[in-house]
Amino acid sequence: METKDAFRNPILTGFYPDPSICRAGDDYYMVTSSFEYYPGVPLFHSKDLVHWRQLGHVLDRPSQLDLDGTPCSKGIYAATIRYHAGMFYMITTFVVSQTGARRNFYVTSADPAGDWSDPVWMPDAPGIDSSFFFDDDGKAYVTANRVPPEGQQYPKHMEIWLQQYDLERRTMIGDKFSLWDGALKYAHAQEGPHIYKRDGYYYLLISEGGTGFTHAVTVARSERLTGPYEGCKANPILTHRHLGQSSGIVNVGHADLVETQAGEWWMVCLASRPFGGPYRNLGRETFLVPVAWEDGWPVVNPGKGIVEMESRRPALPEHRYPSLPACDHFDREVLDDRWNYIRTPRGEFLSLTERQGYLRLRLKPESIARAENPSFIGRRQQHMRFAARTVMEFAPAANGEAAGLVLLQNHDFQLRAEYGMVDGMTAVRLIERRDGIERFIAERACEAGKLYLKVEADGQLYRFDYAKQAEQWEILAADVDGRLLSSDVAGGFVGAYIGLYATSCGERSSADRYADFDWFEYKGEEV
Template sequence: MVTVTNPIISGFYPDPSICRVDEDYYLVCSSFELYPGIPIFHSKDLANWELIGHALTVDNDFYVRANSYTGGVMAPTIRYHNGLFYIIVMNYSIEQNIIVTAEHPSGPWSTPHLLPDVPGIDASLFFDDDDKAYIIGTIEEDGKRYLYLNEFELAGMSCIGERHLIWDSALRNASAPEAPHLYKRGGYYYLVIAEGGTEYFHAVTVARSKVINGWYEGYAGNPILTHRHLGKQAAITNIGHADLVEATNGSWYAVMLGSRPVGGYYKNLGRETFLCPVTWEDDWPLLASETGKVESTYELDLPEFKVKSFDNPFIADFSNKTLAPELVFWGTPYQSFWTLENNALYLACLPRPAGRQMISLSEDAPDAQYHDNFAFIGCRQRHDSYEVETQLSFTPQDKEAAGLLILQGNNHHYRLEKVQENGLSFVQVVRCTTQIDVPIYRPHFKSYTSEEVLAKQEVARGNLSLKIVQNKQTIDFYVGTNTDSWSCILSGADGSVLGPSSLNGMTGVTLGMFATANGKESENKATFTTFAYQGK
């Protein structure tokens, strides 16, 4: 027996998709505008998961733009067929569905195959018993969204034959039918989708057909899983976007996204990955059937196989030549703004400010990715309470700044930064917030970003330590000359402003190190000798 503790992957790892090959399970998640893209996890018991790599990097020409934070890569599906792994996903930075392949999930992964004939979001792959491949996706017709199926030729990576509309939704005029996955069991094809939107009304629904391209029959008991009836104060909300897998012993399970609100309906952790058992009744799947909701723990009749999961505390090792896989950039790091030398991480003061206004996608320069990086490296917030700290060596000039950043997105963050004014050095806390009138992907996009210095303290030149401590939705900011000598320069800052709902967003918080010249060219660098995160 093995005990599953939910979430099985904590922090901002949403839209899970899973497949099994022999006794090994592989799971992928959305990465939005974080780089590298599409984290890949491995498990042998569905309870213990190890991050083994990423599917999208500069090595296979991955481009993701650091702009809105909620764009980029989302809703991947991973499948295995005839010795090859496939991941299909939408990259909003290039407005294309793509497929990458690999012989092993840890890579290397192929250069993305562009899919101009695959419309819509959340496209998925299905391999039938006769080796035929199919794409299942979403499409808008006559003002309504449908789920469609199209045969797919693997050799040419293109759709062939007629596109079939196979279902719309369980509820009449349901909001956002999406995330389709297709399975075959006992003579039926089962179509599992999400509907209701990825927030409070999120749900999992199912339909079936004995003909793969026929119109699917919705289950009378839909939805087969939702938490919307539990209220916004429930421990787990927003459950949906499920993918099913059959275990080695013939039992079935589902992974899905969900949120753990903190201090009210504030989802600073974003959407995380959860698991529940699946049972079959009258040839229909039932998710979490005994209680009707995802529980915090489950006992699975599978042998335990422990692997190296995320460390807590996580302490970055800057003595290596490569960064730890838990560390991420915001956008593809085309510019050479970071190096690992002398047991330290060096970040160049790039011109891009931390709080720069977003750019409309319609107005974005075609080559912006090569000269518009933001010098940021961090990790996802994975606990509702945590400490993050760093040791910084930095002599700022003019408008330059460097330090720690709590990044939500859309220029929505807190900064604990070192700056200089009139030849004196200061550490200050800055709150940056953004209001959006029109979404970034629509015409006439507008956003309004404002910054406020909440606290400022003069510091001596030389090395210093910075620390941020968050307890639920209360944030305290510290500065010290070393990790044993701390002075709190601001206590009680409101963490709820970092929840994505205020921005109509979907992302969780990322914590990290940054440097900027705030609009100017600079040769200066900030040196970080430690970076540590500890969840509580």
């Protein structure tokens, strides 16, 4: 429970992985990965490191982010945000496909809450998890991971490289330097590099061991930027793998450091909260942990060495933001920042103005069950116990037309409560899609111009209800297994989404085929 002396982790709940943070004066800015979801790279602002408000997204124009055909859990990886000489830089990797190119690029803005530039692509920057470092002399450097020039000595063996970057000419200059391949030999997947300078030393912070149960944070230092780097004898400086899979916080890693104006150091990192067994429906979330310096090395959460659910507050004035409303009445001309599309939206399938106070989703042939851009908007599941509900007006007129509420892990793992037409009859159905195979969990013959839909989750048990009149709920299905919404079952790197969608199931529909949603409400409860 949050008090005047303590805060509660995570500071960003739900699918907000790979956090990166920077400070500009008394203001803090943070970004996270977004993978195949659009807009890309959610951007947050804070004054006290504990309370955050979303400013928007860094990549919010199709000219910045083309996700057409991007597979699930590919797309935008591990963004880094930095502030230098009055300019903000966000650098990241676009993972094109399962085996295709890893393309690094950056965008800039003098005002993080305003428009960011179109991408500056960096064809000479290999690997993933690119990061900027600005030295005291103003020179810029890029670092990321790559396969070692002499080859991999064991599976997923990577190293960290560094090269100077000319910001004016927008090009790499000089040689690439091999810096370090980590402290945990044979742990694999050395990634997520960040460089800091403190008291005459350059510190290289990385993650290794993979982003799952064996994830860990390690650090090395050098008096020269290009090395050689000396690993900390206390490595890994942060991990939870020794706590076992029954720990309340697992998979800790991918960290970034920031120094406050009060002289304190803090670390943001990703971690997961499993529930109902080793299942992580909420994905990888953002946590905050204190850091001290001893004998020239960072010590994470001194005396404890782990990330805790409750921790002491930073020595900064508390700065809260107004709570966001639980119910979106769709009465604005643009979507709330909590909503996302799957991949870059194509076609005019959404309107908030054609019918005032309603979200109109036109039926598209593109399917939520394929790697396409369906007629869908979704928001993150952020609680183990929650209730979500909506009301829609929709009159299916042909077989395959459907609209409703979806709980989504990816296009092959989902739960859909939908109203549609099958064999000339309308019905409300609950469909489980598991590993690409669909089965009806429940089906009720139904004719309704207006239909209410609700899902309630208590851990991994989900209940679905429907109603023709407000609050006159009927059970569609109870005790539905929610574990298929975990990446531990479905694979990949993202957390579960809850959203609204409409489909013509592969058939072209006329422009007058749509579903109108009056409101959407999500209420979560901390457990």
